[in-house]
Each structure stands twice: as structure tokens, then as C-alpha cells.
Amino acid sequence: MTSMHPAEHATFTLERLYDVPPSEVFAAWADPATKARWFASPGAEHSLDFRVGGIETTRGGPDPDVPFVFTSTYEEIQPGARLVYSSTLAGRVATVSLTCVEIAERGSGSALVLTEHGIFLDHLEESAWREQGTAEWLDRLQTVLG
Template identity: 40%
Template sequence: MTLEPVAPASTVDGTVDGAIPKVRHDTFTVERHLAATPGTVFGAFADTPARHRWFALPGRQVSYDHDFTVNGGETASSVFTIAGSEPERLAYASRYLDIVPASRIVYTYTSRVDDIVRWASLVTVELQPVDGGTHLRWTEQAAFLASSARPEHDLPHLRGATRLRLNGLPAALQPT
């Protein structure tokens, strides 16, 4: 029995001829001092309205769902447009693996752009009481599965977006 060759097919990430993009791995840590107790900071992750005040995708046509339980998760999507470019469909999906109230949150997530998983990450958020508040330590281990047009910018973009997002956390700690 002879097998016939199969014609090259384009995959969902655009590769052809069986070429699989190399996965790039990286890790980064962002630390913040927050003028609130670990329980209050934890609440900004756990309480859906509070989380949505500091954690959101950019763009319009935003959808959002959050289940803060072990094996629960979060989904968000939006359409993001930059002048002179085609709109991008953004999607985020997470799964909580470990939740220790006022102390630790561990979760995984994927980030999609136009239905292509760009990266998958494991995130550990640690909350330690310190004088005058909480020391937050966010450690992220990312696997970049599909490069952007400028792959050297992928990690700095992710790290910068995380810092920017955490910059909004103090406002979410204030009573509404």
C-alpha cells in the first residue's frame, strides 16, 4: 500500500508546508506596593465589578465573564482599531488553578488576536502584608506561540501591558 502525498495546507496560524513556528519562552516579574490590606487587594481580583475596573481589554464591542473559583475562569473579547490598520479581534481566556484568600492566585490564560493564540501564560500573584499595605508580586511565564510582525516586541509589549494594567489597580481599591 502506497500513501499519496498530501498537498501543503495552511494552518490556523498561517504556517505552510508543515513549518511550525518555534515557541519562545520568557518570564518576568512586576512588583507593586499598594496602600491597602492584602484582603482588599485580593478583593480587587475576586470581585467581578472591582476587577473589571482595572482589568479590561482595549477597544469596543467588549464582552466579559468572570468566575473567581478554582477551575473557574475569565473570558473577555473586544475589537481593537488603530488608525490606518484593520481592526483586530482580541480574546482572553483564563482558568484559575489555585486561590488562597488574601495571599495567592495562580492561573493560566491564553491571548488571541484574530483567532490565533499568540501566547499562553502561567501567572502567580502573591500578596504579602507590609507596613502601610501590601507588596504585590506578579510573576508570569509566557510561551509565545505565534509571533507578531515584530517578534522582538512581543515580550516588552506583554510586560508593559501588565505594568499598565497594574497601574489601574490602586483606583479599583478605592470605594466606588
């Protein structure tokens, strides 16, 4: 069967500076309760098994009858420095992506660089939407870090 819409391939990179050490930024990704505060939308279900091979799932969205399900598998974890995970956005698969988060000391704080490579299928999601949503997560992370 041939798709009516070609797959869209896109890559984006987002950078943020945080006024806390890399260990605190990393901990905000690793701790399930802290991550849910900045990553999951209000009312969404969130679970996090933070280890190589572990799964993170967020289920929710604007229509409770047709929830978005975002699932990630952690491929690499270097404590305090780097995370690599693969993800899908489904009900029907809309996006498959690979993300690398790098955290480094910058002065008395941290620099975070997130790069995502995505395949967006059948116009169910667009790369600009994903980039905007990811930027909003990183901004909420700033709020959680204080």
C-alpha cells in the same frame, strides 16, 4: 507542519505596593465588577468565574471585527494571599502563559508580586508587549484601590 517562527519563551516579574490591606487587593481580583474596572479595556466584554477551575474571559481590542480573546483558568486560589492561573490569548493562539500573583502584608499596606511565564507564538504577541500591558493593569488597579 513546522512553524516558520520559533516559539519565544519569556518570564517577567512585576512588583507593586498598595496602601490598602491584602484583603482589599485580593478582593479587587475576586469581584467581577471591580476587576472589570481595572483589567478590561474600555468597551471590552469581561466575565469572571472566580473559583478554582473557574474561567475569566476578556473579549475586545482596537479592531472590533477581529477581537482579542484573553481566557484564563484559575488553578489555585489562596484567599488574601495567592492566585495561580493559566491563560491563552487567541483568535489564533498567540500566547500561552502561567501566572502567579502573591499578595503580602507590607507595613500598613500590601506588596503584590506578579510572575508570568509565557510562550509567545509566531510573533503574534511579544513578551515586552505583555509585560507592558500587565504593568498598565497593575497601575490601573492602584487607581481603583484609591
